[in-house]
Amino acid sequence: MPETTPSPLTLSTPHRELLDQVLDKWSLLVMSELCDSPRRFNELRRAIPDVSQKSLTTTLRRLERNGVIERHLLSSRPVAVQYQITPLGKSMRSPIEEILAWATRNMERINQARARFDNTVLPSHSE
Amino acid sequence: MPETTPSPLTLSTPHRELLDQVLDKWSLLVMSELCDSPRRFNELRRAIPDVSQKSLTTTLRRLERNGVIERHLLSSRPVAVQYQITPLGKSMRSPIEEILAWATRNMERINQARARFDNTVLPSHSE
DNA sequence: CAGCATCCATCAAGATACTG
DNA sequence: CAGTATCTTGATGGATGCTG
Numbered sequence: 001m002p003e004t005t006p007s008p009l010t011l012s013t014p015h016r017e018l019l020d021q022v023l024d025k026w027s028l029l030v031m032s033e034l035c036d037s038p039r040r041f042n043e044l045r046r047a048i049p050d051v052s053q054k055s056l057t058t059t060l061r062r063l064e065r066n067g068v069i070e071r072h073l074l075s076s077r078p079v080a081v082q083y084q085i086t087p088l089g090k091s092m093r094s095p096i097e098e099i100l101a102w103a104t105r106n107m108e109r110i111n112q113a114r115a116r117f118d119n120t121v122l123p124s125h126s127e
Numbered sequence: 128m129p130e131t132t133p134s135p136l137t138l139s140t141p142h143r144e145l146l147d148q149v150l151d152k153w154s155l156l157v158m159s160e161l162c163d164s165p166r167r168f169n170e171l172r173r174a175i176p177d178v179s180q181k182s183l184t185t186t187l188r189r190l191e192r193n194g195v196i197e198r199h200l201l202s203s204r205p206v207a208v209q210y211q212i213t214p215l216g217k218s219m220r221s222p223i224e225e226i227l228a229w230a231t232r233n234m235e236r237i238n239q240a241r242a243r244f245d246n247t248v249l250p251s252h253s254e
Numbered sequence: 255c256a257g258c259a260t261c262c263a264t265c266a267a268g269a270t271a272c273t274g
Numbered sequence: 275c276a277g278t279a280t281c282t283t284g285a286t287g288g289a290t291g292c293t294g
Contacts, residue, residue, distance in 0.1 A: 011159045032138045067240025095229045098222040113194025
């Protein structure tokens with residue numbers, strides 16, 4: 001019977017906290033890289049050219065802490081570390097793809113909305 | 128024929144840019160407030176107690192620019208402004224709910240993963 | 255009521271240098 | 275190779291005061 005507005009988008013603090021940790025810029029890019037095959041640290045750096053080593057380390061630690069990726073020490077001397085996605089991490093994929101699909105479907109409309117906004121609201125007070 | 132790993136989570140710069148604008152902390156909370164009924168500026172402030180007026184203004188402008196909400200001047204003197212979600216904004220709802228559902232389903236596992244990480248990795252070097 | 259302008263604190267993040 | 279440590283800076287975000 002309730003077909004419109006079924007669930008009210010419940011957004012608790014833990015929810016938000018979690019999304020902040022796994023949906024941020026670098027996290028999504030890292031997950032995107034790892035979703036098909038495991039990668040080494042510097043492979044990830046090369047695959048994501050704009051990430052600094054510090055940010056990449058931080059991101060990997062956070063994703064590992066949340067259980068969506070795993071860190072494996074392959075060998076020491078020379079040190080080799082491999083990161084791979086966990087089953088929990090894999091389960092994120094479908095919802096993320098939904099959002100990306102939404103973004104793809106509506107990119108055109110959004111660009112139009114932006115252009116309209118920039119032409120009607122912004123030019124008034126210059127800049 | 129390709130049933131496993133169908134799409135490689137394509138994440139272009141425009142995609143990321145867009146998600147940064149509509150999936151950030153306050154945006155999700157605002158969209159969550161607006162998804163059922165329009166709201167006035169101060170209604171939103173009261174509904175989201177932690178947001179500063181500055182951040183709320185910025186968030187509303189950005190959402191308006193991206194075409195997911197609309198700003199309506201109801202009356203001047205006293206000024207009354209109402210914000211409401213657009214059809215484009217409504218179309219975001221389902222993908223967002225997918226992610227929130229994922230978060231809800233896996234919150235337990237994630238908390239376990241965090242506890243495990245904090246007990247095995249962190250205590251070694253204190254802090 | 256619904257903002258804008260300003261100042262200020264905090265914090266994420268880049269650059270750089272060093273290590274097991 | 276895979277990081278850690280340190281320094282510095284740029285962007286965010288809050289607090290405050292003012293306005294049509």
